Amino acid sequence: MAEHFLSPKLFLRDLLVNFISGLAGGAVVGIFSGKLWLGLLSFLLIVIVIFSFWLWTKYKRMLRLILSGNAGYYYSFDLEENPKVWQEAKESFCYLGISFDSVMEHFRSWIEKNPLSEYRILLMKPDSSALKKQESFQKGHDLNVTLDKLPSAAQEAIQTAVDATSQRIRGSLSILKNTIPYKEGRLKIKLYDEFSPWWVYILDDRKVYVGILEKGKRGIESPVVIMGKNDEYTSPFDAFKNNWERIWQSAEDA
Numbered sequence: 001m002a003e004h005f006l007s008p009k010l011f012l013r014d015l016l017v018n019f020i021s022g023l024a025g026g027a028v029v030g031i032f033s034g035k036l037w038l039g040l041l042s043f044l045l046i047v048i049v050i051f052s053f054w055l056w057t058k059y060k061r062m063l064r065l066i067l068s069g070n071a072g073y074y075y076s077f078d079l080e081e082n083p084k085v086w087q088e089a090k091e092s093f094c095y096l097g098i099s100f101d102s103v104m105e106h107f108r109s110w111i112e113k114n115p116l117s118e119y120r121i122l123l124m125k126p127d128s129s130a131l132k133k134q135e136s137f138q139k140g141h142d143l144n145v146t147l148d149k150l151p152s153a154a155q156e157a158i159q160t161a162v163d164a165t166s167q168r169i170r171g172s173l174s175i176l177k178n179t180i181p182y183k184e185g186r187l188k189i190k191l192y193d194e195f196s197p198w199w200v201y202i203l204d205d206r207k208v209y210v211g212i213l214e215k216g217k218r219g220i221e222s223p224v225v226i227m228g229k230n231d232e233y234t235s236p237f238d239a240f241k242n243n244w245e246r247i248w249q250s251a252e253d254a
Contacts, residue, residue, distance in 0.1 A: 074223060074224040074226075077211060077220070077222055077223070077224045078220075079102060079103055079106075079220060082103045082106060082107075083103075083106050083110055085201060085203075085209060086107070086110050086114070086201075086203075087114075088203050088204075088207065089114075089116060089203040089204055090116070090204055091116060091117055091118070091204045091205075092116055092117060092118040092119070092120075092202075092203075092204055092205060093111075093116055093118070093119050093120075093201070093202070093203060094119075094120045094121075094122075094200070094201070094202035094244060094248075095120070095121050095122060095199075095200065095201055095202075096122040096192075096196065096198075096199060096200040096244055096247065097122070097123065097124075097196075097199035097200070097219070098123070098124045098131075098134060098165060098169070098196070098199070098219065099123060099124070099165055099168040099169045099171075099172055100121065100123060100172045101168035101169070101171060101172050102219075102220055104171075104172050104175055104176075105175075108175055108176070108179055111179055111180075111181050111187065112179060112180050112181070115181070115186075116181075116186070117186060118186060118188075119181055119186060119187040119188070120187075120188050120189075120190075120248065121176060121187065121188070121189045121190070122189075122190055122191075122192050122244070122247060122248060122251060123169050123172060123173070123189065123190075123191055123192075123254070124165075124169065124191065124192060124193070124196070125169075125191040125192060125193045125252070126165075126166035126167075126169045126170055126191075127162065127163075127166045128193045129193070130192075130193045130194050130195050130196075131162050131165060131166065132147060132158060132159075132162050133147070133195045134165075134195055134196065135158050135161040135162050135165060136150075136158050137195070137213070137215055138161070138213075138215075138216070138217070138218065138219075139154075139157060139158060139161065139216065140215055140216035141154070141215075142215070143195070173189065173254055176189055177189070177254075189253075189254040190248060190251035190252060190253055190254060191251055191252050191253075191254050192247050192248075192250070192251040192252075193251075194247070196213070197212070197213055198210050198211055198212050198213055198222075199211040199213070199219055199222065200240060200244055202240075202241060202244060205229070205241065206228060206229045207226065207227070207228050207229070207237075208226070208227050208228075208237050208240045208241060209224055209225075209226055210224065210225045210226075210227070210240060211223070211224045212224070212225065227240065229241075
């Protein structure tokens with residue numbers, strides 16, 4: 001999983017390793033050439049050019065994210081990474097997604113061992129028009145496609161997916177409603193009815209993980225952007241947090 005994650009710490013680590021390698025290599029060249037300073041200087045210049053290009057190629061997306069106020073980026077987000085992320089929450093946890101089914105057992109175990117003061121879960125409404133649009137998108141159809149005009153085989157495949165996902169959503173609801181936090185009133189669940197281009201975790205109202213859903217791919221294959229709240233000025237975190245609250249206010253109780 002580590003090879004899919006980019007962060008400022010990894011960038012600085014690579015930069016330090018490359019700098020030390022350059023010094024060592026320059027020293028070796030200088031010793032064999034008889035002119036230590038000349039060998040060191042020439043080797044460092046070569047290293048700077050090569051590794052500047054390499055670092056830019058590897059980290060250009062991360063650097064753009066840093067400049068926009070973001071904290072990190074996953075090229076992909078394996079299922080086992082989820083519990084590690086949840087551990088960052090100390091006070092509250094918010095979620096927006098489709099069914100939450102793929103990690104539900106991990107989540108159930110986590111919330112019963114980690115008594116946060118608040119959990120808020122937004123799942124998509126079963127058998128809804130939004131869910132049909134969501135399944136169509138996952139199967140590779142454009143968002144502006146008219147579902148009724150698709151070939152009958154495509155419509156049947158979408159409906160089959162809707163039925164299966166609706167069942168998974170109901171299964172997640174059943175599991176969540178039998179947890180201790182739900183029975184104690186610390187876990188609240190709502191159902192929303194609109195297409196979502198992402199899934200979201202919000203931890204302690206300070207950090208947001210956004211899984212960007214791609215056309216024709218499952219949600220567990222999503223690249224993930226990480227954004228932190230900035231107390232000094234409005235940042236991308238605030239946009240996602242406000243949008244999450246908007247959906248929560250308009251959603252219906254499960």
